Amino acid sequence: MKYSVERWGSGAERIIFVHGSLGYGAAAFGEQQPLGDRFTLDVVTRRGYGDNPPIGAVDVLADAHDVIEILGEGAHLVGTSMGGIVAMNAAGLRPDLIRSLTVIEPPAFALAADLPEVRRVSDAMRRHWRTADPSDLHAFVSGFVEALEVGIPIPKPLPAPMAATVRNLVTERPWKVDVPIGAIDDASYPKLVVVGGWSKAFDAIGRRLADLLETDLHVLTGAGHAVQKVGQPFNDLLVRHVENSREAEGVTA
The missing domain is CATH 3.40.50.1820 (Alpha/Beta hydrolase fold, catalytic domain)
Known part of the structure; x- marks a missing residue:
């Protein structure tokens, strides 16, 4: 399954x-x-x-x-x-x-996307996906939460289950x-x-x-x-x- x-x-x-x-x-x-x-x-x-x-x-x-x-x-x-x-x-x-x-x-x-507060975060995510190294999972998810303006700490090294979710995240385009x-x-x-x-x-x-x-x-x-x-x-x-x-x-x- x-x-x-x-x-x-x-x-x-x-x-x-x-x-x-x-x-x-x-x-x-x-x-x-x-x-x-x-x-x-x-x-x-x-x-x-x-x-x-x-x-x-x-x-x-x-x-x-x-x-x-x-x-x-x-x-x-x-x-x-x-x-x-x-x-x-x-x-x-x-x-x-x-x-x-x-x-x-x-x-x-x-x-x-027409709303300024939404467009700001969307643009930040686009920049992050364009410039981030997808092989550096910790840096990628750290940049992602920064783009979202979440402000939560990311454990380093990433626990294995979280690393798997970040590999999936790299393939998404949330905006x-x-x-x-x-x-x-x-x-x-x-x-x-x-x-x-x-x-x-x-x-x-x-x-x-x-x-x-x-x-x-x-x-x-x-x-x-x-x-x-x-x-x-x-x-x-x-x-x-x-x-x-x-x-x-x-x-x-």
Whole structure:
């Protein structure tokens, strides 16, 4: 299997979680494990991450088709960072399988490239990819987080699992990724956009997404880009979102 899925819980309703560029399933969503007392949680580790076989390059559409396989007859879908881009592509391709969609700081830079705060970070990433040595993984990821204005320390030497994620990162072009915003907007499933309030660029992308999808933007501070790691506040928000989607479908507990 090119991807893998770790299952937590056995509730009647299922939530699928998709991680971003510098992690893998359980590491990205460990704080959501308590939701397994109520739901079935399928935590995806994408192609080329974790213990899955290496890949030549990240392919968001291939990942999206993997998610569609995992959706089965339908589920709620949550994606963080680049996993949010994957989730949005899956949701655009198969809206009939989506019970609700939640995206956490997806790097949809192309969707908001007209905004100065977004363009500044996009330009910084372009310069970094153009000038960085892709074989120096520590320098590459350090320059990447600097371009994103994250300001987090990078361990040296890189732990082996992180080095593998950086090899994948080298093949990405975050400022160019596309999302099927029209198909998502047209779909009837509820949408939730969440940001961490730490970055003007990601906040602006979140506002643009929320406006285009005609939904609210939720800000949960305290965990930076990995908003889901605030734990209970995010979990409570997600539970409300899932419950609201159930009510919208006319389903009772």
